[in-house]
Amino acid sequence: MPDAPARTRRDAPSDAKPLSAPQRALRKLGLSRPIDLALHLPLRYEDETQLVRLADARDGDTVQVEGEVTHQEIAYRPRRQLLVSLNDGSDTCTLRFFNFYPSHQKQMAVGQRIRARGELRGGFAGLTMMHPTVRAAGGALPQALTPVYPTVAGLPQPYLRKAVLAGLAEADLSETLAPEVLDQMGDWPLWDLRRSLSFLHQPLPDAVLAELEDRSHPAWLRLKAEELLAQQLSQLQARRAREHLRAPVLRAAAGGLPEQLLAALPFQLTAAQRRVAEEIARDLAREQPMHRLLQGDVGSGKTVVAALAACVAIEAGWQCALMAPTEILAQQHFAKLVGWLAPLLAARGQRVAWLTGGQKKKERAEMLAAVASGEAALVVGTHAVIQEQVRFARLGLAVIDEQHRFGVQQRLDLRNKLSESEQEPHLLMMSATPIPRTLAMSYYADLDVSTIDELPPGRTPVVTRLVSGHRRAEVLERIRAQIAQGRQVYWVCPLIEESEALDLRNATETHAELSEAFPGQMIGLLHSRMPPAEKRAVMALFTSGAMPVLVSTTVIEVGVDVPNASLMVIEHAERFGLSQLHQLRGRVGRGAAASACVLLYSAPEGGRLGETARERLKAMAETADGFEIARRDLEIRGPGEFLGARQSGAALLRFADLQQDAPLLQWARRAAPQLLDHHPELARRHLDRWLGGREGYLRA
Structure with a gap:
């Protein structure tokens, strides 16, 4: 993907200098605004605020020592390495480097006084440090812990530290939480944002590292609360915006296609299937676009529910598209749907079309023509369904199976297939990976969720x-x-x-x-x-x-x-x-x-x-319970991996943990409508700070 364009106070002049390697690396990390840098938090911290005597250090401690280099040599057994002897007046330690350059040898020449920080190991050969951090001795010791940031190649820690501090100084960190919203936080010891970020970037030596590592410190609570509120604001805006959009009103007449399909099926629907089919039918009959997630365990019968929804759309004179992530899955759907629907559609002069990337030119042209004319009432396929040359006559319903396997942009493309008519299709997303409740509250707050919570009879354990x-x-x-x-x-x-x-x-x-x-x-x-x-x-x-x-x-x-x-x-x-x-x-x-x-x-x-x-x-x-499996999967992997973060188009939660921070999520759900309704300007600034224009991806 190309790097995102820089956000600057004014357009860059046409003769702007090319970006340096570290600047390009910053862009690669998505750090283009001051607030992005301020929110780029350390992975861990190193304590360079004190010196330890070698005689007082214990095996396994990570310490910083200062002394004089008394010996230096390059050894070749068991492999090429630089060995440096350091004496701090209380004991001697060997610094061992497998990767080194002439500049390192010069920096640690015999007679030089240096500071070395690393993990101390004892053994037959005496005290050693493997690849310690080394700098010249002298000068005041730092007053805060030294942050170590997530980085990429070409972006050294010293450069990144300076950039983050510059971003922290320049970023707008003014309050965006209204007093009544803050009051609802109850007994949480909440710091303000500037104090929180300043502390997390440069914590004092007496900070409790355990609170920093498990993210229970008040500074962390502030960040997690703000992040969750931004997410809930975005989802609430999306839901409200959808209420103003228009979609085709899809209703089936008595005795129409849905009833004909039910009569033709060789099995009875379960109570759960009937319930969710009715929920979907009610949505389709409204002017607002349906935005519903149909979830059910493996084998619970989601495809037949989608087929009933397709029948409602077709009966109302509209088309339905079903998109699956792989050709094998799309082929399975196609075979099932043709078996169920082809005879019913043939009586109406319509058909089921098949679209995939591997089709021969003649077959593809025939299918595209059927879709464009409306003869293809149901279109099944892979991502080929959303390619630009696919023109629907009247797309009223889009069904996406295994929705988490698709990129957000692909879902947006499918929804935009009706953009010319100022309407958008109803959207039904299906998933056999049930979504745990906390995840649904967070990432699917603007979705209605239907759950098939029973398996059809005859399924063998x-x-x-x-x-x-x-x-x-x-x-x-x-x-x-x-x-x-x-x-x-x-x-x-x-x-x-x-x-x-x-x-x-x-x-x-x-x-x-x-x-x-x-x-x-x-x-x-x-x-x-x-x-x-x-x-x-x-x-x-x-x-x-x-x-x-x-x-x-x-x-x-x-x-x-x-x-x-x-x-x-x-x-x-x-x-x-x-x-x-x-x-x-x-x-x-x-x-x-x-x-x-x-x-x-x-x-x-x-x-x-x-x-x-x-x-x-x-x-x-x-x-074997899919919902219990999903709950444990969320615990093990976290929400980013669970949802397919690489395809999200925007960062998922970076700081909050949906299990640990469930009370904060509940607060954010209550606070979002208050802020949006009574303090819209604060809400706008809060969203810009945290999402920077990426809200559209969270609404897909």
Whole structure:
């Protein structure tokens, strides 16, 4: 992505000098305004306010010492390194550097007095420091802890510290919280913003580091409160703005398409499906654009609810678009929807269209024409649905599946397909990753949420087993037994090609291994780099039952529905996210046969699984409830990763923690309407400070 343009007090002259490397690095970090710099907080702190005598230091302490260099040499065993002996009058310490330059040797020449700060280690060779921070001795000691900031290549800490302090001095940090809003904070020891930021950038040596690290200090509380309030203000503005927008009024007549679809389905809807279908129908009948999230666990039946919503739109004379993140998922939706709706639409002279990036030119031109003419009442596809050349005759409803997998700009593009008519389509977003309540309160405050909280009858509980990688042979025997019973098996691998860094078995190697282990059986291979036609052919063979085992990467994570598949093996399960593991497990247990999910894990050579990996695997073994899985996933990963922060288009919460700071979130929800209604100018300044024009992304 190109760097964001600089925000300056006046336009830069045309003959402005090119940016230096550190200036470009600042832009890369998004630090273009004084307030951005002021809000760029330290990762940690170093205490350079005092000197410690070597004789008084303990093994493992991080200390700053001052003394004279008594010896310097370059050693070559076991590898090239610079060794410097430092004597502070009480003891001697060896400073060891594996990366060094002539300037370092000059700075630490014999006879020079220097200050060195680092972790002190004892041993047979005496006291040592590995790669300490070194500067010339003399001068007053700092009066505050030294901040260490998040940075990028080309942006050294000294430059960044000066830039942050300059930003802190120049930024407008005047009060934006009205007195009555502050009064509602109750007993929280809230500092003002300028005092809070000044303290966090330069805390005094007597500051309680534990309070800084766990973010419970009053200065941190102020920042978290302001950040949450900005987010709630943005969401409230979005909701209110949506109330002034207009969308097509979509109602179905009695005996129309929705009722015809229900009569044609080979199954009955659950009570939860009927409830959310009615919620969606009520929204579609209003002039305001629907902005609803339909969430439900894996296999809860969201697609048929979306089909009913599409029927309402089509019955009212409008089109519906359904967009999925992968071609395999879009293909699954297309196959289901064609089966349910094609006969009903054919009677009306309409059809279901298919749009994807891999289509042949002739087929694509035919589909584009059908969409533009309105003959295609329902359009299913990948991101190809929102490309510029796709022109809808009358788009009334947009459905986005696995919405967290899409970038915000893509969601905005789909909503803008009706911009010419000063209307926008109703928007239904679907997710099989249930959103924990605190997350919904925060990030989806401008969304209405419908939840399918029961599974259709006939879904078989899936037994989950954790199996160490050295028991691989037992897993192969389990697969042999499943094949003998006429069942089918998924084997999911995390990589396509070998990686020296990760040393994981790849899908190709596993495919060869299983082909050798089960001679005479058709073993399939599926990964994202295969041509679309080849993917479709493999999936067709597996879906038909002709292929008993499918080795795949995570392209089968969502949407694949093969009721005869009863065993899921996930290799290197410790490498997967919790919601991803839950999605994969949901590919089995869709038929009457007893089903199992084997989480095959491998600890590092001679080591143990990391804490996060252990927590994930433990959660998978203990519960199959998607909402409980989502709650634990939020605890483990935090909101940014949970929502797909890289695609958000704007920073997610940087300072607040939705679990720990739930009371602050409740305060922000109460304070936002007060500030917006009674102090609109304060609200505007607050939003500009925290979001800087990025609010549109938070409303997508």
